[in-house]
Amino acid sequence: MEVKEICPPVELGEGPYWCEEQSALYYVDITQGNVHRYFTKTNTRQTLHVEPTESGGSVSLVVPVKGRGNDFIVSIGRSLGLVNWPLDAPDHHITKAQILHTVDSASPSNRFNDGKCDPQGRLWAGTMGKGDDPDETQREKGSLFYLDSRNQLTHWITKVTISNGMAWSQDRKTFYYIDSLTYCLDTFDYEDDSGKISNRRLVIDFKKAGIPEMPDGMTIDVEGNLWVAFFFGSKVVCIEPGSGHVLREVRLPAQNITSVCWGDE
Missing domain, CATH: 2.120.10.30 (TolB, C-terminal domain)
Known part of the structure; x- marks a missing residue:
């Protein structure tokens, strides 16, 4: 088995998700609040920065919303939110999430970690x-x-x-x-x-x-x-x-x- 590095280092990488339609790997850098996507066929990358919320700025997961084109659900601190990230967005684009839910109000220093769809x-x-x-x-x-x-x-x-x-x-x-x-x-x-x-x-x-x-x-x-x-x-x-x-x-x-x-x- 060959092990190959395909992306530059990040501070705390997590949440890999493979999008077959785009031939793209999505993943996050938790502590930097960034979502990355890497297109394997063109060897190109894009980064989306999600602005912090009152519940924190860590981004630990990214999943696409079926039937919603460029919409994704991400975590931001203790919140789950919706972001739009078109394929033609500029690199290092900055966005603010539409908050869907915030949890663990009794533990305000908590944050979301791993996430996946069933x-x-x-x-x-x-x-x-x-x-x-x-x-x-x-x-x-x-x-x-x-x-x-x-x-x-x-x-x-x-x-x-x-x-x-x-x-x-x-x-x-x-x-x-x-x-x-x-x-x-x-x-x-x-x-x-x-x-x-x-x-x-x-x-x-x-x-x-x-x-x-x-x-x-x-x-x-x-x-x-x-x-x-x-x-x-x-x-x-x-x-x-x-x-x-x-x-x-x-x-x-x-x-x-x-x-x-x-x-x-």
Whole structure:
């Protein structure tokens, strides 16, 4: 397997999303409040800066809105907002988001972290407590939510420390989830129509499995295996969720691997 650097360094990269229609990789630089897109066929890049809001200026996720052309949902601090980013926008464009929801009012130093859409197109996004270093993050201050097409926000999980990786099985019956500072990968029963999750249980305790680094973002492959990025770990690890066995490890020339997605040809 060849590892190739395709974009310049960022301060805290996250949230990779592959847009097949545009042959473009979208990702964010959380602490700088920037959204980036990289067009693989032309080897060109664009940056969008989202102005801070009263709930903060970190931007940790970007997802397109189906049927809305150039509209995207982004997180800004503790808020979810809508931005418009045309393909012909100038590079380093600056925009202000239309705020849809602001959460965690009792914990004003919280911020959104990882986010991803489920098979029905609902946006799942989680929050985390304040902390300049992961090990110093305020414990159990965050939550996990989902936003549906009617702009209704549902609160699912509480007492989360660093909400992170998410994935859904191909049969749409299972949801996988990582709260990073538990050092565990968990699974839930998932109801596709309603989005309801239940029956939380353990897939793997990484520390007990001999992996001491912090699990971060995650994706799933066509065989149902989970690929987990490790902050402080310089690697992505492939897990067979039925047994919790480690199948493969891919080393990367960077220390803090935050997430992973499939894309390109």
